[in-house]
Amino acid sequence: MTHERGISRRDFIIATSAAAGGMALTIFSLDAQSVGAASKVPELTPWIVIAADNTVTVRVPGPEAGTGGMTQIAMLVAEELQCAWEHVRTEPISFPRNTREADLYIKASGIWSTFAGGGHAPEIRATMLQAGASARERLRAAAAARWNVPVNEIEARESVLRHPGTSRSASYGEFAAQAARVQLPSEPTLKPETAWTVLRKQNPPRLHVRSVVDGSSMYGIDVRRPGMLYAALAQCPVHGGKLKSFDFEAIRRMPGVRGVAVIDPQEARIHLKKPAYWALTDVQSGIAVVADHYWQARKALEALPLQWDYGPGVEKRDTQHLYDALYARLNETPDTLQKDFGDAPKLIAEAGDEAVVATYLTPLSEHATLEPLNGTALVTKDKVELWHPAAMAAQAQLIAQEETGVAPENIEIHMPLIGGSFGRRVGGDDLRMVLAVAKKFPGTPIHVIWSREETFRQGRYRDLQAVRFAATLDKDGLPEALVAHVAGHTPVTLGLFNSIYANGCIPNVRIETSAVPMHVLTGQFRGPGYNSQCFFIESFIDECAARAGIDPLEYRLRIVSKWPDSGWTKCLREVAAHSRWGQKLPPRHAQGIAMGNWGMEDKPFTGTTIAAVATVEVTETGSLIVHAIDVAFDSGKVLNIDAVNAQLQGSTIFGLNLCLHEELHVKDGQIVEANFDSYKMLRMADIPPRINVHASALSGHDRYGGTGEVGVGVVGPAVANAIFRATARRIRAMPFGTDHAG
Amino acid sequence: MKATLQINGTSHTVEADESTPLLWVLRDHLGMTGTKFGCGIGQCGACTVHLDGAAVRSCLVPFNSATGLEVTTIEGLSQNASHVLQRAWMEDNVPQCGYCQAGMLMAAAALLREHPQPTDAEIDGAITNICRCGTYPRIRAAIHKAGKRLSAKE
Numbered sequence: 001m002t003h004e005r006g007i008s009r010r011d012f013i014i015a016t017s018a019a020a021g022g023m024a025l026t027i028f029s030l031d032a033q034s035v036g037a038a039s040k041v042p043e044l045t046p047w048i049v050i051a052a053d054n055t056v057t058v059r060v061p062g063p064e065a066g067t068g069g070m071t072q073i074a075m076l077v078a079e080e081l082q083c084a085w086e087h088v089r090t091e092p093i094s095f096p097r098n099t100r101e102a103d104l105y106i107k108a109s110g111i112w113s114t115f116a117g118g119g120h121a122p123e124i125r126a127t128m129l130q131a132g133a134s135a136r137e138r139l140r141a142a143a144a145a146r147w148n149v150p151v152n153e154i155e156a157r158e159s160v161l162r163h164p165g166t167s168r169s170a171s172y173g174e175f176a177a178q179a180a181r182v183q184l185p186s187e188p189t190l191k192p193e194t195a196w197t198v199l200r201k202q203n204p205p206r207l208h209v210r211s212v213v214d215g216s217s218m219y220g221i222d223v224r225r226p227g228m229l230y231a232a233l234a235q236c237p238v239h240g241g242k243l244k245s246f247d248f249e250a251i252r253r254m255p256g257v258r259g260v261a262v263i264d265p266q267e268a269r270i271h272l273k274k275p276a277y278w279a280l281t282d283v284q285s286g287i288a289v290v291a292d293h294y295w296q297a298r299k300a301l302e303a304l305p306l307q308w309d310y311g312p313g314v315e316k317r318d319t320q321h322l323y324d325a326l327y328a329r330l331n332e333t334p335d336t337l338q339k340d341f342g343d344a345p346k347l348i349a350e351a352g353d354e355a356v357v358a359t360y361l362t363p364l365s366e367h368a369t370l371e372p373l374n375g376t377a378l379v380t381k382d383k384v385e386l387w388h389p390a391a392m393a394a395q396a397q398l399i400a401q402e403e404t405g406v407a408p409e410n411i412e413i414h415m416p417l418i419g420g421s422f423g424r425r426v427g428g429d430d431l432r433m434v435l436a437v438a439k440k441f442p443g444t445p446i447h448v449i450w451s452r453e454e455t456f457r458q459g460r461y462r463d464l465q466a467v468r469f470a471a472t473l474d475k476d477g478l479p480e481a482l483v484a485h486v487a488g489h490t491p492v493t494l495g496l497f498n499s500i501y502a503n504g505c506i507p508n509v510r511i512e513t514s515a516v517p518m519h520v521l522t523g524q525f526r527g528p529g530y531n532s533q534c535f536f537i538e539s540f541i542d543e544c545a546a547r548a549g550i551d552p553l554e555y556r557l558r559i560v561s562k563w564p565d566s567g568w569t570k571c572l573r574e575v576a577a578h579s580r581w582g583q584k585l586p587p588r589h590a591q592g593i594a595m596g597n598w599g600m601e602d603k604p605f606t607g608t609t610i611a612a613v614a615t616v617e618v619t620e621t622g623s624l625i626v627h628a629i630d631v632a633f634d635s636g637k638v639l640n641i642d643a644v645n646a647q648l649q650g651s652t653i654f655g656l657n658l659c660l661h662e663e664l665h666v667k668d669g670q671i672v673e674a675n676f677d678s679y680k681m682l683r684m685a686d687i688p689p690r691i692n693v694h695a696s697a698l699s700g701h702d703r704y705g706g707t708g709e710v711g712v713g714v715v716g717p718a719v720a721n722a723i724f725r726a727t728a729r730r731i732r733a734m735p736f737g738t739d740h741a742g
Numbered sequence: 743m744k745a746t747l748q749i750n751g752t753s754h755t756v757e758a759d760e761s762t763p764l765l766w767v768l769r770d771h772l773g774m775t776g777t778k779f780g781c782g783i784g785q786c787g788a789c790t791v792h793l794d795g796a797a798v799r800s801c802l803v804p805f806n807s808a809t810g811l812e813v814t815t816i817e818g819l820s821q822n823a824s825h826v827l828q829r830a831w832m833e834d835n836v837p838q839c840g841y842c843q844a845g846m847l848m849a850a851a852a853l854l855r856e857h858p859q860p861t862d863a864e865i866d867g868a869i870t871n872i873c874r875c876g877t878y879p880r881i882r883a884a885i886h887k888a889g890k891r892l893s894a895k896e
Contacts, residue, residue: 065839066837066838066839066840066875067838068838203835205832205833205835206835206837208837208840209831209832209835209836209837209840210823210832212831212837212840212843212844213816213823213828213831213832213837213843213844213847214776214816214817214819214820214822214823214828215774215775215776215777215815215816215817215819215844216776216817217776217840217844218775219775219778219841221775221778221779222769222775224773224775230770255759256759293758293762293766293770293771294766294769294770295758295759295761295762295763295766295770296759299759299761368874369839369841369874370778370780370786370788370839370841370842370872370873370874371778371780371839371841372779372780417839417840417841418839419778419839419840419841420839420841420874420875421839422874449779451782452780452781452782452783642835643835646835646838646877646880647838649876649877649879649880650838650875650876650877651876652876653876653878654874654875654876657876675781675782675783675785676781676783676785676786676872677783677785681872681874682876682878683869683870683871683872683878684865684866684869684870684871684878684881684882685866685867685870687878687879689862691879
């Protein structure tokens with residue numbers, strides 16, 4: 001056994017290729033770049049390859065965007081394979097092979113396994129555990145055959161095969177080639193969860209962390225290919241507008257400039273249906289300058305005279321205009337009935353002025369992923385190669401097919417690391433722009449970079465939404481009827497009331513929605529719909545509690561007592577205990593509470609439930625200080641508590657950003673904020689000193705709920721409800737900032 | 743224009759347009775992609791490097807103005823990720839997406855040089871970089887951990 005522990009992740013491939021004038025040397029890191037690099041070594045299953053040096057390569061269907069999803073998938077294999085973690089690395093599955101071999105991978109792992117962070121879904125879990133077990137049994141069988149001993153006497157642990165009776169041992173790597181030829185009579189049975197030693201037990205270093213801290217990490221923006229050219233992109237500042245004219249002569253002689261690519265939405269394109277239907281990925285009119293270096297491309301783009309036809313978006317399209325349109329829509333007849341049981345409208349009409357009525361709004365927000373949008377593609381007549389930070393690989397394959405007409409078996413997808421997605425890189429509109437540029441330079445790898453300003457102004461923002469609520473209370477003060485009319489920019493994320501209120505805990509409920517089309521483009525945003533609607537409903541329920549004169553925790557406990565999933569009660573009780581709800585606080589201090597669930601599909605015992613308490617102070621001069629945020633959650637069970645803590649801590653801060661500061665303004669149809677000088681983000685000094693994630697509410701119910709989104713929803717209402725209790729002023733719109741004077 | 747830069751102890755002669763920021767010379771001309779592009783206006787800190795030991799945002803430094811100064815990037819922070827901060831970062835699984843972390847580490851390394859055991863207030867003052875994933879609490883804890891180890895050694 002020659003493998004040195006810990007070395008595998010530091011290995012690099014050095015690829016040379018003859019370029020004009022000599023040899024171009026490119027170095028790229030294995031985990032990001034090497035589709036099928038392990039393919040010369042025989043595979044134990046389509047998912048697992050073990051090299052002679054003991055390196056275990058796990059083929060993953062989705063990328064790493066920060067959730068630890070890629071590591072999670074490798075851990076599933078490690079659990080059953082019983083290999084040493086330091087030998088594990090990952091490479092992407094081959095999408096061309098998947099297509100050629102009748103959906104070999106995706107059929108087994110599910111389409112959402114190609115999504116960054118999809119590593120906890122039941123299909124991928126079962127598939128990867130089985131692959132690990134299958135590979136382990138092949139290794140044992142190969143060793144038994146060689147040593148001529150019964151297979152049940154062979155131990156497989158920490159990448160070593162042992163036969164204690166004869167004191168023989170060998171590394172996995174030594175038997176990998178023989179094991180690949182073993183036919184198992186049947187697939188092995190999986191260990192019971194109680195026998196797990198990795199999952200739920202260990203917290204190994206996430207696979208990309210070493211490369212992150214030593215600077216060798218390979219994000220989309222770090223991709224370098226032989227002969228690659230850089231492109232700087234400009235799209236119409238008013239969404240939906242068109243490029244009218246440009247003057248290439250003005251920049252032709254600038255240093256490094258190689259050409260421009262005009263992106264024309266009128267060009268013929270294929271339109272496939274699935275699963276792209278939920279994403280707005282239409283190509284936008286624009287132009288890219290291509291040059292030897294990015295800085296040259298960017299300077300030339302800045303110097304390039306451009307004329308735009310802004311289109312209808314430019315007329316009377318300021319922020320207030322958009323908000324007024326939403327508020328006005330709430331007064332009109334709704335489009336769509338989402339939910340209706342009991343007789344809520346009648347009860348509310350009868351209550352007259354006694355009804356609790358309120359209107360809420362959440363603004364457009366930008367994902368602001370720290371890695372600006374970018375991507376690299378090599379397009380030839382019959383082949384496409386992508387090095388794109390796509391957060392959903394299957395979607396990337398479809399977009400590439402649509403934009404280039406190349407068959408899916410000829411679309412190769414590399415998976416560089418993703419410098420944050422939060423929904424932004426799921427749909428693939430960014431990839432479409434990259435391909436629209438790259439296909440104008442067939443045979444040359446083109447690396448397109450959006451400036452930060454372009455990233456901000458060409459977003460697919462968090463949906464703009466408003467709601468009007470009306471409720472009546474029963475004799476005990478609890479909600480008896482609720483009517484909600486939600487108006488939003490796109491209908492896609494409406495009707496997602498992930499709450500128990502709309503699923504039986506209020507006896508009479510009517511939820512209606514209306515779409516208010518606007519020219520500004522929106523899209524998936526961490527916890528789509530929920531990130532607005534949890535603020536709406538949890539603030540409004542607080543209003544009902546205040547009207548009833550009941551403590552907000554007690555009020556919620558009474559409501560959730562009607563719900564069969566006791567995880568909700570447990571989350572409330574645990575977060576209350578840990579935050580010492582009801583404690584005597586200094587003057588001007590107060591606590592607020594909120595609860596929610598992401599992924600619950602209108603049923604108990606689904607998704608992840610959460611309750612949050614914010615402890616705040618509003619000073620004499622009106623400054624808001626958030627001293628602590630406590631959250632307690634129930635995802636059923638967890639596979640890796642450290643990774644879950646990271647997600648909940650991070651999503652809590654994400655939620656705090658949303659509710660305090662994040663708002664995009666529109667002026668003359670254009671997005672105003674373009675960089676971090678005008679779009680405030682929380683920094684170290686702004687973070688509450690105590691952000692506490694409590695696992696004590698975990699019910700142990702048999703599910704592994706996702707934890708990336710759920711924290712985002714509850715923070716805003718918890719803080720707003722705390723401000724109400726400190727100041728008696730009710731907050732009905734995000735963002736509400738830190739100035740609460742007057 | 744041409745300039746000779748000292749980067750991580752090695753001399754590099756670079757020819758680039760005069761206005762090119764150090765960030766893009768590192769990334770595109772020298773292939774050192776560990777230093778990240780985040781905003782281009784010195785706000786986010788993803789591009790933080792050291793010039794003679796001081797943390798600066800390389801997107802705002804014209805490359806030729808680094809002539810005569812020692813440039814240190816994340817690739818040169820240590821051999822084999824052995825810097826006390828890098829070790830704490832790995833032990834605590836600090837990064838999520840990781841994109842901001844090179845800049846965070848370089849800012850933290852400059853801080854520790856000045857304040858080997860920094861207070862929370864000193865961390866707040868020195869770490870003004872943006873992390874969209876919200877790893878701030880882990881970054882703070884890892885800096886404290888590294889600081890304690892540094893002080894224990896002295």
